[in-house]
Each structure stands twice: as structure tokens, then as C-alpha cells.
Amino acid sequence: MATLVSLEAWLKVWTYKSTFLLGFLTTLETALFAVLLSLCLGLLFGLMSTSGKTALQAVARVYVEFIQNTPLLLQICFLYYAMSFSGHSLSIIASGIISIGVYHGAYMSEVIRAGIQSIPRGQFEAAHSQGFSYLATMYYIILPQSIKIILPPMVNQVVNLIKNTSCLYIIGGSDLISITYSFVTGANTGGAHGPAYLVSGVMFFIICFPLSMLASTWENNLKKRERLTFKKEPAVKAEDLS
Amino acid sequence: MIKLEHINKFFGDLHVLKDVNLHVKEGEKMVIVGPSGSGKSTTVRCMNYLEVPTSGKVIIDGEEMNARNHIKLVRRTTSMVFQQFNLYPHLDVMRNLTLAPIKLHGVSPKEAEETARHYLNVVGLADKAHVYPTTLSGGQQQRIAIARALCAKTKIILFDEPTSALDPETIQEVLDVMVKLAEESNITMVIVTHEMGFARQVADRIVFMEDGMIIEEGTPDHFFNNPSNERVQQFLGKILRH
Numbered sequence: 196m197a198t199l200v201s202l203e204a205w206l207k208v209w210t211y212k213s214t215f216l217l218g219f220l221t222t223l224e225t226a227l228f229a230v231l232l233s234l235c236l237g238l239l240f241g242l243m244s245t246s247g248k249t250a251l252q253a254v255a256r257v258y259v260e261f262i263q264n265t266p267l268l269l270q271i272c273f274l275y276y277a278m279s280f281s282g283h284s285l286s287i288i289a290s291g292i293i294s295i296g297v298y299h300g301a302y303m304s305e306v307i308r309a310g311i312q313s314i315p316r317g318q319f320e321a322a323h324s325q326g327f328s329y330l331a332t333m334y335y336i337i338l339p340q341s342i343k344i345i346l347p348p349m350v351n352q353v354v355n356l357i358k359n360t361s362c363l364y365i366i367g368g369s370d371l372i373s374i375t376y377s378f379v380t381g382a383n384t385g386g387a388h389g390p391a392y393l394v395s396g397v398m399f400f401i402i403c404f405p406l407s408m409l410a411s412t413w414e415n416n417l418k419k420r421e422r423l424t425f426k427k428e429p430a431v432k433a434e435d436l437s
Numbered sequence: 438m439i440k441l442e443h444i445n446k447f448f449g450d451l452h453v454l455k456d457v458n459l460h461v462k463e464g465e466k467m468v469i470v471g472p473s474g475s476g477k478s479t480t481v482r483c484m485n486y487l488e489v490p491t492s493g494k495v496i497i498d499g500e501e502m503n504a505r506n507h508i509k510l511v512r513r514t515t516s517m518v519f520q521q522f523n524l525y526p527h528l529d530v531m532r533n534l535t536l537a538p539i540k541l542h543g544v545s546p547k548e549a550e551e552t553a554r555h556y557l558n559v560v561g562l563a564d565k566a567h568v569y570p571t572t573l574s575g576g577q578q579q580r581i582a583i584a585r586a587l588c589a590k591t592k593i594i595l596f597d598e599p600t601s602a603l604d605p606e607t608i609q610e611v612l613d614v615m616v617k618l619a620e621e622s623n624i625t626m627v628i629v630t631h632e633m634g635f636a637r638q639v640a641d642r643i644v645f646m647e648d649g650m651i652i653e654e655g656t657p658d659h660f661f662n663n664p665s666n667e668r669v670q671q672f673l674g675k676i677l678r679h
Contacts, residue, residue, distance in 0.1 A: 321523035324485050325537040325589060326512020335536060340527045 204387035208394055211384060215391075218374030219398050225291050225370060226357045232296025233356065237303025237349075242333060244304065245311045255304065262301035267362050270294045275366045291363045291370070299356045306348045310341035343417055350410035354403045371395055438463040438593060438625045439484055444493035446479055446649075453479050454490070455649040463592070466619045466626045468636040471646035472672065477629045480646065481595050484627065485515045498592065512541055516586035520598040522578040524570035530557070530581055531566045534588045542589065549588070556584040560614050576607025580614050587618075594618075596628040608632070615639065633676055637661055645669050 208215070244255035262270070275290040285293075314337050322332040361372035375395040379388045439461040446454035454476050461467050469477045482488040483495055486507040495502040498514045524533050534553035538544040544552070557563045560580040570578055579599055586594045599615070600608045612635050619626060619639040630636060636643055636657065643660040645653040645668075653666045664670050 315521075315523075317519060317521050317523035318525065320487055321517075321519065321525070323487060324511065324515070324517035324519075324595075326508055326541050327537070328508050331540065335540060336525055340525075 199389035199393070201387075205390045207384060207387045208378075208390045211378060214374055214378065215371070215394060215398070218369060218371040218395075221288070221369050221374075222357070222360045222371040223402070225288055225295065225360045225363065225368075226353075228292045229296040229299065229356055229360070230353055232292060233299035233303045233352070236297065236300025237307050240300065240304035241307025241311065242330075244308045246329060259301045259304055262298055263305075267294065267298045267359055268365055270298055271362050271366060287363065287366050287368050290366060291360065291368060295356060295359055295362070298359070299352055302352050302355075303349060306345055306352060307341075309348075310345035311337055313344050314340050343413070343420075347410045347414040347417070350406050350413070354406050354410075357403055357406075358399065371398060438465070438498060439627065440494070440496040441480070441483065442494040442496070444480070444483055444490045444495070446476075446483065446488060447491045453649050454483070457493070457649070457651060459644065459651065461593075461625060461627055464623045464625055466639050466641045467628070467644060468640040468642070469627065469629045469644045469646060470631070470633070470636060470672075475646040476649040477646050478597050481597050481627055481629050484593075484595055485511045485517055487517075512537075512589075514591055515593040515595060516589045516591045517595045517597065518579070518582050518586050518599045520602050522570070522575070522582045522602075524578055524582055524585070526569065526571050529567050529569050530562075530573075533570065533581065534585050537585075538588055538590075552588055552590075553584070556587045557581075559587065559617070560584045561610075574607055575603045576610045579603065579607075579611045583611075583614055583618070591624075593625045593627070596626065596630070598629050598631070600630065600632060631676075633661075633673075645672070647672075 240255040240258055243251040244259075246252065271290060271294040274294045275285065275287070278285040278290070311333070318336055318340065319332060322336045327335065360368075360370050363370045364373040364376060367373070372395065375391050378384050379386070379391045439459070441457055441459040444454050444457040445452070457476070457480055459480070469480060471477050479488055483490050484497070486495075486502055489504075497510055500506065500510055502510055524530075525536070528536060531550065531553055534556065535544075535546065535549040538549040538552065539546055554563065554566065557566060560583055562577060562580055562584070565573065565577065565581070570581065573581065583594075583599075596615070600611050603611060612632060615626075615628070616635070616639055618624065626639075628636075628639075638657075640657050642654060643657055644651055645660070645664075645666070647668055653660065653664060653669045655664075660669070661673065664673065
């Protein structure tokens with residue numbers, strides 16, 4: 196911890212600021228694509244698990260349980276090394292995007308499933324009675340209603356996903372955590388542990404904290420709105436909220 | 438228009454419909470009455486595939502309903518009014534009324550809105566086009582739900598206990614709309630209700646169900662004045678005493 200007050204250590208970090216920035220960008224890039232992948236998978240498997248079709252539900256269940264009950268690190272290693280040993284080498288960053296996306300896709304799928312299941316049965320029945328197909332029911336009627344329930348936990352998943360890009364370290368990635376580790380153990384740059392990890396942490400914080408705040412603000416608004424609906428506020432107010 | 442042939446329905450071990458046969462003619466206003474748990478709602482819900490009969494045939498407008506054709510057949514032929522209204526809370530009244538016509542029936546938005554305004558007039562809520570359903574009273578919501586059913590311009594409207602969830606003082610406004618509909622339109626109406634005065638007023642035929650079976654059917658005059666069945670006499674004795 197002595198390095199925290201050492202000017203020399205801080206200067207060393209400052210000199211290598213572009214390295215940190217590069218790692219930061221790699222982390223963001225990985226996270227962005229992994230988020231997109233996890234959203235697609237989450238939507239697909241979330242819809243499958245509420246489809247009422249036994250086969251589809253079973254597939255979704257196996258995916259979710261298998262992914263949620265094995266470590267992400269193992270999944271990354273498995274994908275990266277299994278691919279390279281079988282001759283289809285996958286870049287480190289692609290392995291990261293795929294495995295992190297697939298991992299969080301399982302959680303997203305559960306978030307979406309819970310959101311869909313929170314909508315009263317009557318809504319599905321009304322849609323059915325009008326002749327909406329399953330997908331049209333979801334698109335026009337159910338998802339627009341469940342989105343406010345889904346969003347807060349979904350953003351929390353995005354925050355977890357960003358932090359989990361640090362798992363790229365295990366396959367030698369160039370994300371922020373890996374870069375920081377190489378920096379503090381490097382022959383020329385070693386020794387500035389305190390400042391380096393602090394800077395790295397602040398960079399994560401800058402991205403994750405606003406997202407967490409956004410999620411909790413949404414959640415609080417949702418709770419407030421529920422109280423309003425429950426109390427049957429005057430017409431004008433309820434309309435303003437909608 | 439609607440034919441039920443030898444319908445049996447089980448919920449697990451519970452035998453809720455026992456060889457139900459029913460033929461609703463085009464334009465007929467049929468009222469189904471009976472004690473709770475007698476299978477009235479299940480019978481009506483079989484007519485639009487909200488319940489799938491365990492055995493037997495449902496024939497709507499000459500076409501037998503099955504797993505493959507039910508979405509299109511229901512879309513083309515039937516609408517439903519529910520006990521709990523089941524309006525879409527995320528859409529305003531106008532969009533509740535125009536969603537299915539625009540998305541499912543290929544009606545232009547302009548035409549759909551004109552139709553919607555016409556039926557809002559019919560149910561006496563022309564001024565509520567742009568409010569959200571949750572800001573309306575139960576009676577108003579149910580009248581909007583009736584307008585929504587009318588907007589699909591189907592030949593059949595099914596009513597599943599449309600006044601059972603309403604405050605006593607709003608029941609009459611909903612019944613008035615339904616009476617008007619029964620008297621002035623050629624729509625085939627199948628109505629499950631406990632409102633005996635209303636049944637007597639609008640029904641061409643009254644069907645009495647108990648324990649999953651139809652045990653009496655006839656004109657209101659026959660039903661109320663000389664029911665042949667002892668169970669019907671008991672039922673009416675309980676209901677009409679006060």
C-alpha cells in the first residue's frame with residue numbers, strides 16, 4: 196500500500212495511461228457485444244420457457260440450469276481451449292464475447308421469463324380471444340407491459356456482465372483487468388500496485404455506478420407507480436404517468 | 438353458428454363437462470345459467486379455444502376447431518367479454534379498440550378509429566377515447582371491453598359473467614348496453630350470467646347447467662314459468678326469492 200503515496204508510482208501509471216485506456220476500451224467492446232448476445236439469447240430462451248410447449252421449455256431449462264450452475268471461468272476456458280485444440284482457433288476476444296454473452300444470456304432469460312409471468316393471465320386470454328398468435332401477443336401486449344418489470348434486473352445483469360469481462364484474464368486477454376495485472380507484474384512497470392488497481396477500479400466504477408443508479412431509480416419509480424395504481428389516484432395523475 | 442358435440446373436459450381428475458351438446462343458431466341470444474362450478478364458463482371458453490376439450494367437437498361457422506386452425510378461426514368468428522374486463526392497461530382506450538383491427542384484420546388506422554368512435558358512442562363513452570383503462574370505473578371498463586369486442590366485427594360475441602366483478606351500482610349500465618346490443622344487432626351472443634331479470638329480457642333461449650351437464654333448456658317463458666326440472670325449480674326458488 197506504500198505505493199499509494201509514492202509519487203513515482205503514480206507517475207508510472209500516468210506514463211502508461213494509454214495502455215490503461217486501451218484495456219478499458221477492450222473491456223467496453225467485449226461488454227457491448229456480449230450484452231447484445233445475452234439480450235438475444237435471453238429473449239429467445241425467455242420466450243421459449245413461457246411458450247407452453249414442453250419441448251421448448253425443456254431446452255430452455257437445460258440451458259439455464261447448465262450455465263447457471265457451472266463457473267464462468269470454466270466456460271471461458273472450455274470454449275477457448277476446446278476450440279483451439281480442435282483446430283478452430285477462436286480469438287481471445289471472440290471467446291470472451293461468446294462465453295460471457297452465453298453466460299449472462301441464461302440470467303437474462305430468467306429475468307425475461309419472470310417479467311412475462313408477472314403479467315396477469317387475463318391479458319393472455321384477451322389476446323387469445325382476439326386471435327393474436329403467441330409471438331404477436333408477446334410483441335404487442337405482454338412485453339410492453341413487462342418491460343418496466345424487466346428493465347431494473349436487466350441493467351443489473353449488464354453491470355455484472357461488465358465486471359465479468361475480467362474473466363478474460365484467464366485466457367490472456369487484453370481487457371482492463373488483464374492489462375492492469377500485466378502492468379503491475381511487468382519487468383519495467385512493476386511495483387505500482389496501489390495506483391494501478393485504484394485507477395482500474397475507478398474506470399469500472401465510472402461505467403457501472405451510473406448503470407446501477409439507473410436501475411435503482413427505475414425500480415423505485417416502479418414501486419411508486421404501483422402504490423399510485425393501488426390507491427386509485429385521480430384520473431389525470433395516472434394518465435400523466437403512463 | 439356454434440355447435441358443441443359430445444364435449445368432455447377434465448381438469449386433472451375433475452370431470453367438469455360431461456357430454457355437453459349445444460347448438461347456437463346464427464343471431465341467437467343464448468343465456469347460460471346455473472350454480473357456480475357447474476361448467477358454464479368452461480363451456481363458453483371451449484367456444485374460442487381458451488379451454489381445449491378433452492374430447493368432442495367444437496364447430497364454429499361450419500369449421501371444426503383444432504390446434505392448427507384455432508387462432509385464425511377465433512380471429513375471424515368470435516370475440517369475448519371477460520369477467521375481469523382484461524383491457525390492455527398500457528394502451529389508451531382508442532388503441533385498445535383499434536389494435537386487433539389494425540394488426541390482425543388489416544383495417545387501415547383511419548377506418549379502425551372511425552369504427553372505434555362509432556362503438557364508443559354505442560356504449561356511451563365517446564369522451565373516453567384517450568384515457569387509460571385503469572382510470573375508468575369497472576362499469577366503464579366493461580363497456581369499453583364490449584366496444585372492443587364490437588370493433589372486431591365478428592358474428593359471435595361470448596360473454597363470460599360480464600357483470601360479476603362489478604360494483605352493484607355499475608351493473609345496470611353494462612346490462613343496458615348488452616340489452617341494446619341484443620335488441621338491435623344480429624350478433625350471435627352467448628352469455629353466462631347470474632342476472633335473471635336480464636336473462637329473461639334478452640334471451641331467445643336459456644340453458645341451465647349443473648354439475649357439468651345441461652339439464653334444462655328452453656325459452657325464458659318456459660324456463661321461468663314452468664320449468665320441468667326439479668333442480669331448476671330449486672335454483673330459481675333460491676335466486677328469485679328476494
